[in-house]
Amino acid sequence: MIDWIWRQIGVSLPPDWEMLQFSRESKRGRCAFADRRRFRFELNWHAFAAEPDFDRMMTDYASTLDANWHDIQSLRCAGWPGLTGRREHEIVSRFGRYFPLIGVLVEAVVIHPETRDSELESRILGSIRPVPVDPEGYQRWRTFGMDLKVPASFSFAESQVQPARCGLLFQSDKGPDRWIFRRYGMLKSWLKTPLREWLESQTDPAVRYRRLESGLIHTIPVERVHGEWRPRGLLLKKGLYAASAWIDPRDQRLYHVQCITSKSNHAFHPRERAEKIMASCPEFFSLPKPSIGK
Amino acid sequence: MKSERTTTSELPALWQDLLSAVLLRNQAAEVLDEAPDGSVMLAVPTRKPGFLIPPFSWIIRPPRERLTHLDPIGASLWRACDGRATVESLVEKFAIQHSLTFHESRVSVTSYVTSLLRRGVLAVAVGTGQP
Numbered sequence: 001m002i003d004w005i006w007r008q009i010g011v012s013l014p015p016d017w018e019m020l021q022f023s024r025e026s027k028r029g030r031c032a033f034a035d036r037r038r039f040r041f042e043l044n045w046h047a048f049a050a051e052p053d054f055d056r057m058m059t060d061y062a063s064t065l066d067a068n069w070h071d072i073q074s075l076r077c078a079g080w081p082g083l084t085g086r087r088e089h090e091i092v093s094r095f096g097r098y099f100p101l102i103g104v105l106v107e108a109v110v111i112h113p114e115t116r117d118s119e120l121e122s123r124i125l126g127s128i129r130p131v132p133v134d135p136e137g138y139q140r141w142r143t144f145g146m147d148l149k150v151p152a153s154f155s156f157a158e159s160q161v162q163p164a165r166c167g168l169l170f171q172s173d174k175g176p177d178r179w180i181f182r183r184y185g186m187l188k189s190w191l192k193t194p195l196r197e198w199l200e201s202q203t204d205p206a207v208r209y210r211r212l213e214s215g216l217i218h219t220i221p222v223e224r225v226h227g228e229w230r231p232r233g234l235l236l237k238k239g240l241y242a243a244s245a246w247i248d249p250r251d252q253r254l255y256h257v258q259c260i261t262s263k264s265n266h267a268f269h270p271r272e273r274a275e276k277i278m279a280s281c282p283e284f285f286s287l288p289k290p291s292i293g294k
Numbered sequence: 295m296k297s298e299r300t301t302t303s304e305l306p307a308l309w310q311d312l313l314s315a316v317l318l319r320n321q322a323a324e325v326l327d328e329a330p331d332g333s334v335m336l337a338v339p340t341r342k343p344g345f346l347i348p349p350f351s352w353i354i355r356p357p358r359e360r361l362t363h364l365d366p367i368g369a370s371l372w373r374a375c376d377g378r379a380t381v382e383s384l385v386e387k388f389a390i391q392h393s394l395t396f397h398e399s400r401v402s403v404t405s406y407v408t409s410l411l412r413r414g415v416l417a418v419a420v421g422t423g424q425p
Contacts, residue, residue, distance in 0.1 A: 016396065018395055034397070036396045036400075037310055038310065162401075163397075163398035163401045163402040164392070164394055164402070185392070185394060186394070188392075189367060189392075284395075285393070285395060287389060287395075288385070288386050288389050288390075288395070288396035288399070
């Protein structure tokens, strides 16, 4: 099982289930995971200040499903109240739970291709948990092969997810704070220069007094740049800059982290070692097994 | 928990049909050049538009073929389209060759294949894949 953390919600899923749809919204959103043939799991969240009336919600919900679902049953799995029923050729189970620690109502939807796998359902539901901000003030994200630590006040602003190319941007409401996390694959087809040169080419001209260093993350060579963020323009805010890049030999992916941090967030800045806020997660990468029938 | 909207789980997986499809190379396409790096230049014959009748066809001469350049990765994919392999098996092979996950490979392969289909380099047979 692979551990995912998204919007302070943690869940463990089978290694061949990939996130195909996601929402960056904090108040209300959804992530959908699929195996190679179909969507298998959906995580919905909705921020609420207080626990909603669950019994009433379940009754209302069951009545809306009557038209499309058959054999609807109420059930409880791993402490989660829910409903299960047949929809055409698949069994769909929906469960809901409120996490007061993060003030979020979570709905988990598990889709079974033919028969309900209650053991898998129980393992997944048992793994769903709130992941609150840590005592140092960081929120944690674990997704797309990256394990990230971001200041709690930063919001998830942009994302680019393509095959072998993933980038996530977190930023604060004010100031130049921008933390960018990237993961690249298919290196043989495009990385034609040494990693140090590539990292330098990715460094914005606004980074002054830059210093390049080489180091190690355990045994993996890492290249680092740090300096000061001084964009041209009188009104543009200054800050600190740190970036690191490395190639993890376990999944052959290039990991790149860039931090532009303002004075007000200096305490969070990773100084010379930007890799402190991002770890590679090669367990997210699994080669597809050859298909055996359908 | 109430959800009146159509959720992801209520939508069919749109990629399923394509996985079982079989791709065939256009027999009329001619290989003009094969570079040592594996890239290929193909010439695909074009059909004369219906409106090109005399006297217009005496003046307007549309090209008889369209050239398509395939980079080494694209050319290896094109060569793998032998009329027997399903898209799913192509996706698996591509994933293994380039260390990608299944869906990373699927999106790469299907988007590339779609562009080749548009250019007439490949043809698709849906539902004839191996069980």
